[in-house]
Amino acid sequence: MKMRRKWRFIFVSAALFVIIVSYKILEPELFKNKDSIPSGDLSLKEPFERSDRVQDKDNQENDGEDQREIQLNEDHREAEDQKKEAPQHHVDVNEVVESMAKRFSLNFSYPLDTSPWRLAASWVTPRQIHPENAKELGAILKAMHEGKITQADVGHRGTQLKLTLVLDGKQKVVFKPAWYTRDYIVEGPPYAGRDRHNAEIAAFHLGRLNLLLSDEAPCFYGRCLYCKGPEDGVCAGSDGVLEGVLVLWMPEHFHLKLHRHPWGRTYRDGKLARWETDNTYCAQVQAVPTYSRGPRLLDIVDTAVLDFLVGNADRHHYETVEEGGRDAALVILDNGKSFGNPDHDEMSILAPLYQCCQIRASLWQRLLALQEGVLSRVLASVLGQDPIAPILTDRHLSALDRRLGAVLDQIGACVDRVGIKAIVVDSSNGSSDHLKKDKRNSGVTVS
Numbered sequence: 001m002k003m004r005r006k007w008r009f010i011f012v013s014a015a016l017f018v019i020i021v022s023y024k025i026l027e028p029e030l031f032k033n034k035d036s037i038p039s040g041d042l043s044l045k046e047p048f049e050r051s052d053r054v055q056d057k058d059n060q061e062n063d064g065e066d067q068r069e070i071q072l073n074e075d076h077r078e079a080e081d082q083k084k085e086a087p088q089h090h091v092d093v094n095e096v097v098e099s100m101a102k103r104f105s106l107n108f109s110y111p112l113d114t115s116p117w118r119l120a121a122s123w124v125t126p127r128q129i130h131p132e133n134a135k136e137l138g139a140i141l142k143a144m145h146e147g148k149i150t151q152a153d154v155g156h157r158g159t160q161l162k163l164t165l166v167l168d169g170k171q172k173v174v175f176k177p178a179w180y181t182r183d184y185i186v187e188g189p190p191y192a193g194r195d196r197h198n199a200e201i202a203a204f205h206l207g208r209l210n211l212l213l214s215d216e217a218p219c220f221y222g223r224c225l226y227c228k229g230p231e232d233g234v235c236a237g238s239d240g241v242l243e244g245v246l247v248l249w250m251p252e253h254f255h256l257k258l259h260r261h262p263w264g265r266t267y268r269d270g271k272l273a274r275w276e277t278d279n280t281y282c283a284q285v286q287a288v289p290t291y292s293r294g295p296r297l298l299d300i301v302d303t304a305v306l307d308f309l310v311g312n313a314d315r316h317h318y319e320t321v322e323e324g325g326r327d328a329a330l331v332i333l334d335n336g337k338s339f340g341n342p343d344h345d346e347m348s349i350l351a352p353l354y355q356c357c358q359i360r361a362s363l364w365q366r367l368l369a370l371q372e373g374v375l376s377r378v379l380a381s382v383l384g385q386d387p388i389a390p391i392l393t394d395r396h397l398s399a400l401d402r403r404l405g406a407v408l409d410q411i412g413a414c415v416d417r418v419g420i421k422a423i424v425v426d427s428s429n430g431s432s433d434h435l436k437k438d439k440r441n442s443g444v445t446v447s
């Protein structure tokens with residue numbers, strides 16, 4: 001009797017598995033829309049699942065949208081018909097993870113025909129810190145963790161303890177020392193605790209997984225260094241090793257302009273910022289010239305998504321390359337307050353997303369592709385290559401997958417609220433190029 005129940009359970013589970021897998025394979029086809037959404041992997045939590053209601057609302061409001069919505073409906077119907085005839089594919093998440101992990105793995109011994117510092121500096125533009133997945137990156141990181149320190153000084157900027165070092169070849173870097181063990185959980189307000197050096201490393205690689213297109217919202221971080229013995233007042237552990245992270249200094253010919261973050265916190269107990277009490281706050285931000293045109297507001301949403309995933313609620317200011325003017329991207333310099341508490345999801349970090357209800361189509365597509373645990377598994381694989389691995393505990397890794405789901409839920413809620421215009425194909429920013437890239441990228445996702 002018991003045996004039979006067991007077999008029935010196995011049979012039902014297997015059938016459910018087959019149904020779910022086939023549904024996921026077919027879903028990209030179901031919701032493909034050539035005009036408004038780049039093709040690629042669209043799987044679970046697809047916002048258009050709920051868009052029938054929204055479409056009615058949108059159709060009354062906007063003629064252009066109207067066309068797109070009708071097209072979407074037609075595609076949907078067509079795809080429904082195809083679904084009946086479609087052959088069964090087999091999606092293997094393991095293969096996806098393997099292929100992405102390979103794509104983002106670092107080749108530390110990649111041969112360089114120029115100095116690593118000169119190469120890294122030549123990559124920087126007002127909208128890019130490094131090219132998308134540059135093969136030379138591993139060699140630059142290796143130069144950072146092996147380079148000889150020729151000068152050391154205390155860091156003079158910011159509030160957190162740090163050193164300014166100069167490496168052989170005259171490269172300036174910031175050194176942020178370790179304060180916590182990997183499994184230490186920081187409790188308290190969202191910005192509590194000291195800097196986490198491992199968080200800088202993890203956030204850098206998370207940015208590389210195409211969460212932030214490197215030509216849209218760059219990050220600039222470093223890798224870890226083992227310093228031999230005590231250095232200039234920062235003490236090494238009992239084993240004589242001082243662990244920390246190195247952040248490569250921006251090329252000196254660029255000047256950084258500091259901006260107050262519109263969604264910054266007050267850092268005062270009991271005093272809330274305007275955006276924390278007023279859900280129409282985005283309209284005020286959009287009235288400011290910096291945010292009313294150009295890519296800046298979408299850049300802020302991009303970084304809010306990254307900050308939410310890593311749990312960084314400390315984005316009080318941001319910097320841009322002055323020379324890039326209004327179109328310059330955010331330079332995300334300081335991720336030290338990330339990965340504090342894996343059991344807490346600080347939803348308020350997503351305020352720019354849910355208050356403005358807009359997100360780049362390219363980012364949304366990438367988020368979809370990283371569902372099903374792909375995000376944590378690929379990141380774990382890349383971080384496994386780091387000289388001070390493990391960088392993140394399993395609890396932090398699974399927090400990333402859980403938070404990814406929460407971001408997609410927020411996007412879905414926005415589509416419900418404002419319609420398809422929540423998903424922005426960013427034409428002010430060379431979107432046709434991105435669409436091409438998107439197609440290419442979908443080769444490594446579940447598609």
Ligand SMILES: Nc1ncnc2c1ncn2[C@@H]1O[C@H](COP(=O)(O)OP(=O)(O)OP(=O)(O)O)[C@@H](O)[C@H]1O
Nearest residue numbers: 157158159160161174247248249250256333334336
């Ligand atoms: N890699 C870098 N290249 C150029 N400038 C940098 C770099 N890192 C830091 N800076 C400058 O130093 C300032 C302080 O750095 P950072 O934000 O990392 O320090 P912090 O102690 O965490 O500061 P805060 O307490 O304000 O958060 C930055 O705003 C930036 O102007």
Ligand SMILES: [Mn+2]
Nearest residue numbers: 160314334336
């Ligand atoms: Mn800081």
